[in-house]
Amino acid sequence: MLKQIFTLTPLFLALVACSDQEAATTVASNDAGNAQQTVTYQLTPNAEQRFDIYTDYELTTDLSHLSADQKQMLSLLIDAAKIMDELFWRQAFPRDKNEFLAALPESAKAFGQINYGPWDRLNGNEPFVREFSDKPAGANFYPADMSKQEFEAFDSESKRSLYTLIRRDDNGQLTTVPYSSAYQQQLTKASELLRQAADLAESQAFANYLRLRANAFLNDDYQPSDLAWMDMTDNDIDVVIGPIENYEDQLYGYKTAFEAYVLVKDKAWSERLAKYAQFLPVLQQGLPVAEKYKAEMPGANAQLNAYDAIYYAGHSNAGSKTIAINLPNDETVQLEKGTRRLQLKNAMQAKFDKILVPIAEELIVPEQRDNITFDAFFANTMFHEVAHGLGIKNTINGKGTVRAALKEHASALEEGKADILGLYMITQLFERGEIETGTLEDYYTTFMASIFRSVRFGASSAHGKANMIRFNYFANQGAFTRNAEGQYAINMGKMRQAMNDLSEKILTLQGDGDYEGVTTLVDSLGVINNQLQNDLDRLSDKGIPVDINFIQGKQVLGLQ
Template sequence: MLRHLVATSSLVFLASACGSSSSAPSETPPVPSASLPTPPASLVSGAGDTSGASGSTPKKGAPSVAERVKQFAPVKLTADVSKLPPSEKAALDKLIAAAKLIDPLFARQAYRDNVNVRAKLVTDTSPEGKAKLEYFDIMRGPWDRQDHFKPFAIDRERPKGAGFYPEDLTADDFRAYVAAHPAEKAKLEAERTVISREGDKLVATPYSEAYAEWLKPAAGLLLEAAKLTSDKTLKTFLTTRAAAFSSNDYYASDKAWMDLDGLVEITIGPYETYEDDLLGRKASYEAFVTVADPAASAKLARYKKLLPAMEAHLPIPKEVQTKRGAASPIRVVDLVFTAGDARKSVQTIAFNLPNDERVRKEKGAKKVMLRNLIEKKFDVILRPIAERVLVPAQLENLSAEAFFDEVLFHELSHSLGPAFVNANGKKTEVRVVLGASYSAVEEAKADVMGAYNILYMIERGELPKELHDKLLVSYFAGLLRGVRFGVAEAHGQGNALQINRYLEEGAVSFDDASGRFSIDLPKLEASIGKLVHDLCMLQATGDKAGVDAALAKYGVESAPIAKATSGLTGIPVDVTPSYPLAGE
């Protein structure tokens, strides 16, 4: 999605979640993990001192809620709709209306009692109460997503299962129940069911029933838009997605979404599983309503043809490389509205969907670049950060072009690398095997692989040589932007993992006195290749213990990260968007 922070996901530079997604499937099952090379012990060893690259630093004088609100800069995002035909303008209005219904739905997915908690906050008109309400709306709940989900407007810890499971249900309890009731396994583990208790039983309710209050009217609005638009690809997607809201089967509409090729586009449905920290299975609803730029999209289309070459060039054994659908379109769009999982805390600037491996095998995955938001974040956040935390001599290589390219290749890289492992003799998706640990390591993989693939494109002559140093500097600066999302968030933790690895290997150094990083460009290029290999092999072997150990050692706020980010006062952590075309 994603989300991409995310993600979303993720992304070196992605916000939420963006839009991250799992790798595309291979056409033949991989060899058993026991016969594969294992990652080096340096990546998967237990937590410990790595010359200032591991161990968290306690926060002193934590900011007030009002101060935390100020860390998110208000921005207006819009698009030029003057050239849209009347039919598409009318359809756009209906799509925005449909997307607005995703917000109350997602609120309940994030936490079942969110509506009641917010209602209580509304009654507190004190300055502190108003600040809590505003921060609640940014965080989409009463827990601080930027600070390990610490409560700020409630007196209880966040349930790991968000609003998808009973609050007191543990992962072990769930697995034990599924093992004892194998006939119910498929429904209970499905991405699009809500789990509740009825006595001693766990009951799985399809999203189409659990969220019918919002999905039914949203489907109606999609059908109204389908009647208005003259774009056949949009009409097909809207009719099939409206049907999916009732059937809970999104396969046909995911394929139709891949074929969208008009001036107005919408991404709406359950995609990313970031909210489910219990098992990493349940998908959250989100919506992106956009206006496309066909000319800009066409300029990037050549990269989808190079995906097989990028896969073959990965520094991993051939047997864990994958083959995937050849469509993989790339779209450059401007946002006019977001909702649900796409509008929480850190805002996604690009995404790579769908996540359904069946669709990926047939058609690949679409990469969507949210141009107006990418530009806004570079100007408002990334450049000011780099000016404070990089040595001045390297600032000349900070580049908006390199930032955009890294975002693009992050999304492309979500479609590369291992997709399945053999678990207990069964071909299983990597994300399922790694569970809740998958998102952070996948975001880190897409970040570093994005940089690796840009360097490869430069080597091939597909991109100019002048981009080489700019890419390395802008990539690392982007990590410092993303780590501020907090290591409780997948993209933030993935960014921390990369920074701390590079510190350990001497690819970057940190001067405590000045609070600035210096990049050794040749060493960073070498470290990027090593890290791509190590992360891919953790995924290829389905090594959850190794992933957890790597995240525990490297995915933390180390002393250099803490010192550098503490000097970023006044620079927004992210943005809070408003959309004039949606009446905001």
């Protein structure tokens, strides 16, 4: 059986344990005029040491080139995004958001907001509030007392749907509830907002997407809007909105979480990126793996664009912040139309300046620090997203999609694939003369420094787990060395060989749908050894933030 979602400490024990740092009491009057005491939650030991791991960043951009209708549309899209935020709270945490935040000590409220509950997302989902035990692997998508055996025995065609909750009926039996029914009130309002935004859109393709997405909120059929989203090319404004990623479901990886990004296109940067998608087919053919693992041909018409993000909500805003997007996830849409890759340039710049450069100054040998560049960081991030389109989406042995076959490990392995194949793509394109900025050493060294940045996200993050696997694999292959000062130097030749070997291993595991093999890989390499942990602790001791917290909203943007 899964652990209970939370275990409340008896009130008198909470009062006894109360301290100035960990808890406070407030007195309120009830209707009878008698005083009643309400005790705030108590923090776990040393919890407050984690509260400064995020650094604030104001999420804004120049909107002066937008029309009045476009600015009003942005306002409506932000309102719809806030609804996604509310729904993600309900998916991630089973209790009332406002009651939870009100019961936190003042020092913990911002941290509770960032984590969407009492679990520290960048510390393996460890609870930072004493009254809560471990976070359920299935978040709030499944009953807390449901076992995997019970789920497997549950006879339902929709139990693995991306858009259903698993609940118990009046008789205690498992049943499915479509998102459109479970969240009907909120999704109806969000649907109305998207339709109002569509009426203001100057791009008819964007208006069509918004209306189809509005329909999907009410009928759970998201594929038509995904297809329409792929056809947009002339829109200055974009929004990624709805139940999209399945990272929050760490029990099976079946259920999608609500999120939103409101975006403004950077046309100048987008023009620089436009040429790279055409190389996907030839790069697919050259992958360092047997032919049967690269038989699927990715679309060559996928878009690469750069944006400034102006609002994050829900899953995208929880814990570590995404700096690039590769969607849709629907394998049918991917094979028919490819994917769109959106680079969030302002968020990327924030992480480079505030996090990656300070990490490099601490952990990279002095003679290789000049190889840490924003252009390389941008390219590594961009080609990570492009590389999601490489490889294989369906197993070669009848086990269905890779995502279904690898279950809860699918996301971590897919992120690992995208990281390593992104570097493979850069290597190939650089040597073809298609990438003309910097040196190959810039991309490899910046890639290595980025592992230290992402591995700090912890084992609860698919990206963090993927980076742990890659770090340990590279270490075993001698791709880098560590000197007596705890500084790392990249060995270009060995790193390139390790890149090819790991690419082959991941693509083979995916194509075979080898759940047991992936489990072994995650268990053996998805860990932080003592030496690496000591190096990561040095980053914390230096006050280098782990991630960013956005100061965002209409007021920041000057919108009504």
